[in-house]
Amino acid sequence: MKQNNWFDPFHIQSQLSEEEIIIQKNVREFCEKELRPSVIEMNRKNQFNTDLYPKFGSLGVLGQTVKSHGGSGTSNLAYGLVAYEFEKIDSSYRSSISVQSSLVINPIYEFGSKDQKDKYLPDLISGKKIGCFGLTESEAGSDPASMKTTFKITKDGYILNGAKNWITNAPIADVFIIWALEENKDHKSIEGFILEKNLNGLKTSAIENKTSLRISPTGQIILNDVLVPKESRLKNTNGWKSVFSCLNKARFGISFGVLGAATECWMISKDYVENRIMFKKSLASNQLIQKKLSGMQIEINLGLASCLLSAKALDSGKNVINAISILKKNNCQKSLEIIRDARDMMGANGLLDEYHVMRHLVNLETVKTYEGTEDIHSLILGKNQTGISSF
Ligand code: TGC
Ligand code: FAD
Numbered sequence: 001m002k003q004n005n006w007f008d009p010f011h012i013q014s015q016l017s018e019e020e021i022i023i024q025k026n027v028r029e030f031c032e033k034e035l036r037p038s039v040i041e042m043n044r045k046n047q048f049n050t051d052l053y054p055k056f057g058s059l060g061v062l063g064q065t066v067k068s069h070g071g072s073g074t075s076n077l078a079y080g081l082v083a084y085e086f087e088k089i090d091s092s093y094r095s096s097i098s099v100q101s102s103l104v105i106n107p108i109y110e111f112g113s114k115d116q117k118d119k120y121l122p123d124l125i126s127g128k129k130i131g132c133f134g135l136t137e138s139e140a141g142s143d144p145a146s147m148k149t150t151f152k153i154t155k156d157g158y159i160l161n162g163a164k165n166w167i168t169n170a171p172i173a174d175v176f177i178i179w180a181l182e183e184n185k186d187h188k189s190i191e192g193f194i195l196e197k198n199l200n201g202l203k204t205s206a207i208e209n210k211t212s213l214r215i216s217p218t219g220q221i222i223l224n225d226v227l228v229p230k231e232s233r234l235k236n237t238n239g240w241k242s243v244f245s246c247l248n249k250a251r252f253g254i255s256f257g258v259l260g261a262a263t264e265c266w267m268i269s270k271d272y273v274e275n276r277i278m279f280k281k282s283l284a285s286n287q288l289i290q291k292k293l294s295g296m297q298i299e300i301n302l303g304l305a306s307c308l309l310s311a312k313a314l315d316s317g318k319n320v321i322n323a324i325s326i327l328k329k330n331n332c333q334k335s336l337e338i339i340r341d342a343r344d345m346m347g348a349n350g351l352l353d354e355y356h357v358m359r360h361l362v363n364l365e366t367v368k369t370y371e372g373t374e375d376i377h378s379l380i381l382g383k384n385q386t387g388i389s390s391f
Contacts, residue, residue, distance in 0.1 A: 006297065010305045015312075016077070023060075023074060024081040028088075030059050035089045039215070040353055043090065046214045050130065050172055052096070057127025061086075061097050063105035069121035071105075077311035080256035087257035088264040091363035092215035094257040099168045100124060102249035104131030104177055107192060111234040111242055116194060120175060132173040134164035134221050135243065141166070142376050143391065145240070149223065150183035151191060157229040160193065163222050166370075170219035171206040173197060177234075178223065179243055190243060192234040201226040213366040248324055251371045252314065255327035258367055259303045261360045262335035266296040268357055269342035272349070283345070292341045299334040303327070322384055329377035332368040339364060 005011065013021070034055060042048070056062050060072040061082050067073035079101070087094040105124050108116055123129040140146040149162025160180055164170070176195040195202060201224040206217060237243075270293055273283035283289050310323040339361045343350040350357050368374050383389045 009297075009301055012301075012304050012308055015308055016081070017075070020075065020078045020081060023078045024085060027059065027061065027082050027085045030055075031085050031089050031093075035086075035093055039090050040356075040359075042215045043092075043353065043359055046208075046210070048092070048096070048172065048215050048217050052093075053100075053127035053130055055127065056097055056100075057125060061101070062127055063101050063109070063121065063125040065101075066105060066109050066121070066125065069109075069117060070125040071109075071121075075311070076252065076314045077308070079253060080307055080311050083253040083257035084260035084263075087260035090215055090359065091257065091261060091367050092213050094253070094260070095168055095213065095216045098250045098253045098257070099133055100127075100131050102253060103133035103246050104175060106249050107133075107177055107234060107237075107242070107246050108194065110245070111192065111236040112194070113231070113235050115231065116234070120194065124175065129174040130169055130172050131175040131177065132167050132169035132221075133246070134167050134170070134176055134178045136166050137163060138165045142373060144179070144243070145190075147179070147181060149178070149180040151180040151193065152183045154227070157227060157231075158193065158233065160195075160223045160226045160228065163220060165220050166207070166218060167221055168216055168218055168370075170204045170221050171217045173204070176202070176221060178221070190237075190240055192237050192242070193228060193232045194234065195226065195228060195232065199226050199228065210366075212362040247371060248321060251324045251328040252310070252320070254367060254371055255303075255310075255324065255331045256307050258331045258335040258364060259300055259307065261364060262296070262300050262303075262338040265339045265342035265357045265360050266293070266300060268355060269293075269296075269345045269350075272346050272355075289345060292345060296338045296341065299338060303331045303334060307331070322381065325372070325377040325380045325384075328372060329374050329381075332364060333374060336361070336364045336368060 063071045064074045065076055065079055083094050083098065086097055105121060108120050124131055135144050137147050137149065151158045151160050160178065162180060174197050178193045178195055179190055180193065182189050203222045204219050206219045210218060273289050276283045306327060310320045310327060314320045339357060343357045343361055346355060346357065349355055353359060379390050
């Protein structure tokens, strides 16, 4: 029998292992049960439920590629599929797992001492503790090397001063990964520190009234003469390379994730136009509408096929830095275009939050900006192509 495989024309599902299929199915069921029913209300209230973290932990999606300390040791491809499923519901929920996994558990696992791993990883992987990653500052976004946060070496450890801004989870975090430059040094060596809440001189505040990614708590971290012991430094980092290696992981997840949001909006608008009667026939029977639907199908599937290729390359130990910049930039851009078309096809109803599409659209404005803006990824690719830095 001829099969109409319009949803998965490249047979991506057939490229997944049995384990990856099961993980994706379990995560999809979890998201439908635990996240979807309250997503509109949580977005309206600008609220995140911290009780979700232990549930994410039990589901095995925190630090899922880590092979010790309770991590499930899955493939990177499985991590991408999880991001895809979470972002179908809301980019905020994908952010909550991306930050904890790629930006908190990952640096501790890659660059931490045995004691640091034993102390922090089990609670972060189980979701008992929540983490955040402080790189950006008000005056140092795309160019984090201009940061003002410093550390000074003392006989007991380090003293940190500075202010981080736009930090996911800062207002709810127990564990803070903080990046700082050595005070008064010309060579400006970058170091990472693990800080805990309630330290003297560490304060956080929330950014209120975000119009995008409203479910995800975002905030500032103020460090005022924060004294931390020697053991707080991540000992095995190697300059900026180490910082960027954390970003690679998060950007990889985002590349899959945004396609989840786009797929969701594709399906919502497809259902809408199939059922909406205008000019005495269904909207779906118009050529212009079908062209938009096929445009969505094309870009989502090309995006997913490239994500699959890069995930397989990553899982076989290949360098995928350029692929990640291509995918972070292109998938965000294409997903935003798809979601705008979905909104348009639904007319006035597309503006209502109960149809979800507008929420995804404004969320993707954040996703396009964080983890390297769209233009910064163009410039990274340009630099790697020509050998000339245009920053
Ligand atoms: P550059 O000279 O290019 O590089 C310095 C050193 O780092 C190495 N490197 C990398 N290593 C691993 N992976 C990568 N992707 C790397 N990119 C560069 C590079 O080889 C070099 O090593 P070495 O040995 O030669 O010293 O540095 P630059 O200052 O010119 O870089 C500029 C730029 C613009 C690329 C970089 O600053 C950048 O990526 N800016 C964007 C900032 C950003 O993405 N911030 C993200 C903050 S975290 C966040 O947004 C979390 S949101 C999370 C959520 O809620 O989901
Ligand atoms: P800017 O760097 O000021 O950029 C403004 C514009 O100028 C952009 O269009 C950019 O592309 C363009 N631009 C910049 N430089 C150039 C250039 N050389 N050439 C041409 N154009 C250029 N950061 C963290 O460290 N941890 C987090 O957990 C985190 N979570 C976030 C959550 C949210 C909701 C948001 C919105 C941001 C978060 N960020 C986080 C910060 C994020 O990484 C930065 O916002 C991002 O890196 C961009 O920096 P910026 O906002 O200062 O923009």
